[in-house]
Amino acid sequence: MPKLKSGSNEPAEIDLTPMIDMTFQLIAFFMVLLNFTKAEVDDRVKLPTSELAKPPEQPPEHPLTLQVIADGRVLFLGDPVQIENIGGYLDREKARLAAEGANPSDTLVIIRAHAKCPTGRVQDLIKACQQARFEKFALRASEKK
Amino acid sequence: MRIKKKNLEKVPVDMTPMIDIVFQLQAFFVMTFSFVTPEGDFNIKMPLAAPSEGTPDEELLPPIKIQLKSAGGALSSIMMGDRSVQDFGVLRGEVMSMVGNTGPSSEGGGYEVEFACDYDLHYEHVIAAITAVTGYKSRDGQTVKLIEKIKFAPPQKQ
DSSP states (O other), X not given: OOOOOOOXXXXXXXXXXXXXXXXXXXXXXXXXXXXXXXXXXXXXXXXXXXXXXXXXXXXXXSEEEEEEOTTSOEEETTEEEOGGGOHHHHHHHHHHHHXXXXXXXXXXXXXXXXXXXBXXXXXXXXXXXXXXXXXXXXXXXXXXX | OOOOOOOOOOOOOOOHHHHHHHHHHHHHHHHHOOOOOOEEEEEEEOOSSOTTSSOOOTTOOOOEEEEEEEETXXXXXXXXXXXXXXXXXXXXXXXXXXXXXXXXXXXXXXOEEEEEEBTTSBHHHHHHHHHHHHEEEOTTSOEEEOXXXXXXXXXXXX
């Protein structure tokens, strides 16, 4: 009976190159899809859906996005504020827009309101914006799939 | 003068730290990734001046008045003028018969819709109403426009 040669005791080397390639692919995928402009989207606002909601072909030049949560309060820098008290905040936004060379009459106010928000609160917000001399308004909805 | 050739030995490069950093980056991007649903806008007309001031736009017909009644936030009834409408599908049909649906380029001519909503009506019903009167998707996926001019009457508090 021939002697069985014991196998080599050298440790097996695993080539990690394909795994590194796949990891780089994944990083590139997530880097391309990562959207840093989440400042205008808040998880507390669940938009109503509409089959006609499509992103505009050309984004507005000087938009002002106002987010309204379910109880009717408006989010400013992440904090909910009563609509009756947003005058000061709107003045600040007007100053910011003026620094960019925009008038309130040229600014598109985009209202992102929660689906369960009372409609009257949205209209109160529009009225408050009108008092601050904003004229153009758009109601935002998410695309229905 | 002889120059000794050094034996060219392969220098092993330890890839472990690079793999660690790559995994750190991947974890960062996975944590910060989020799916963003496409969003669209419905433009509404809310002029500063009251409708009674100045001369009215002669091209505009009298606005189609649509009333949305609420019961605890939910939609309880839809009124188009003096007539009750069963649902938004019927409302769209009524608007189509008034405006005509001549194709994707149709923009409803001089028609304008004025919504009068109860104060506590949930906002989603208003968007559904705007969707019903603004247009619809045809069978081939094209958007057919009906009426684009939308405005709101002052809210009715109950």
